[in-house]
Amino acid sequence: MLAYILRRLVFGAAVLVGTSIITFVIAFVVPADPAVTIAGAKADPQTLAMIRTQLGLDQPVYIQYARYLDRALHGDLGRSYIMRDSVTKLIAERFPATAVLALSAMVLSLALGVVMGMVAAAYKDRAVDHSLLVVSLALISVPVFVLGTMLLIAGGLYLHSFPLGGFSDARSLIFPTLTLALGSGGYYSRILHTSLAEVMGQDYIRTALSKGLSRRAAMLRHAMPNALLPLVTLAGLDLAGLLSGVVLTETVFNWPGIGRLAFQAIFNLDIPLIMGTVLFSAFLIVIANLLVDLLYAWLDPRIRLGDEA
């Protein structure tokens, strides 16, 4: 098991290095001159040259990258060109709002997905199953910003004195949570439905049924633990994605999270901040991948002992 964990750790680190290289290359080919971004278009050549030296932009690319990587490993993602503040600090300030939204959205998505998926599987090939399929497809097909906008419109028309944007109290969390959770809940229900149907066809379930266990008990106690595995993987990665900020939902609801920070960074071509938010997101995804892999290995010995490892 230790060897497996070590291997996954090395793999995760290698992926992050790869991500940082791609991010760096993209930032490097950006046509905007950072010195001009900082000093303004009217700055004289001496000032621009000074800023470039200060930022190390006069160095060869690989040295710039090595410096960036070294600083990033020490938790320093550079300074924002526009907001004149440390990128790490800016992300840390926005993280709580994003985290609250991410967790509440994940809880609701999972609840929706598990309930809908289980009910659909229990009534497989009957009217309930077909209606739930159509409902979940409809939920998957609504773009988040359209759903968010519709909720805002409905709220504005019918719910006066209801917070319609910003992060103030628990009520302000309701609309953004619904916006994020309805679509992914629909998607989760499809995943669970498929994996439940697969597991229910396996021999050990047939054994359980033939010894007289009811279909419901077989599904809940014997099939669910195995059928939930694909959902765990997906939800783990999705949670990482949610925690790194959700641009569209945060934009619709004026939510003070990392997604809007990233959006502003992109509009200002604020390169350190763009790279910082992208790397932060990649870091969370790698961590989530690692945790999901370890959870799997712990639950299923075939993975850590099998030929995959």
Add this chain to the structure above:
Amino acid sequence: MRARSGAMELIGALMVLSLVAIAAAAPMLAPHDPTRAVSPTYGEPAPPSRAFPFGTDELGRDVLSRIIFGARVSLIVGVAGMLMTMTIGVAIGLAAGFFRGATDFVLMRFTDVMLTLPALLLAMALVAVLSPSLINILIVIGLVSWTQVARVVRAEALSVSQRDFVVAARSLGASPIRLIARHLLPNVLPLIVVMAALSTSGTLLLDAGLSFLGLGVPPPTPSWGRMIQEAELYFRVAPWLAAFPGLAIFYAVLAFNLFGYGYLRRQRR
């Protein structure tokens, strides 16, 4: 229940066809010029009326006509973006699954790295840097969405290439190109159809999201996503400005999803 799962696919296909028809016949179907002020209410959005069933926007333009013409941009972006995504994804997936070994390792580790990058953020950053034009948006959509396709196609190619008939063809001395084109591709095709339908709806969502953030196809071409963005100022006074384009996007995405999931369901039986 075979008939019913076939019905889903059929409804999806009919919905797609209706979109194609609307896009193709837009100049004939649209009651007004989508880019011109046609209502005397210039300066203020007007609610749906008999003359303008979906209302008019703050510039006096007919919302219905704009939605009809918007179908063109959406379909072009959806289908072309899907082709871009599928070309990259299928090529990488087939190569990795067929050649295995070092090729597989390198391609899949690259895919792993790309999967850690947040697609929307990456797309936004690239579009902002490259400036939003139709072709740039298509390239960006292809670049950020191929990973899932590559993974799924690789897994399928891996299992097909171990089946007896492929092994037999290989031992008869068939070239890799022949093996891929004649034996692998036809067997991966059903899966590719599903992925193509789902990637079209994914592209539509991504493009609508980009347009909503102001990074879509530039004006005056009407685009559903940007219509919603422009309607943001008038949420309380003119909800129809956002509601109708929202419904249009929903309809288009649902069409491709119904077709894709319906087809997938029938394949699984």
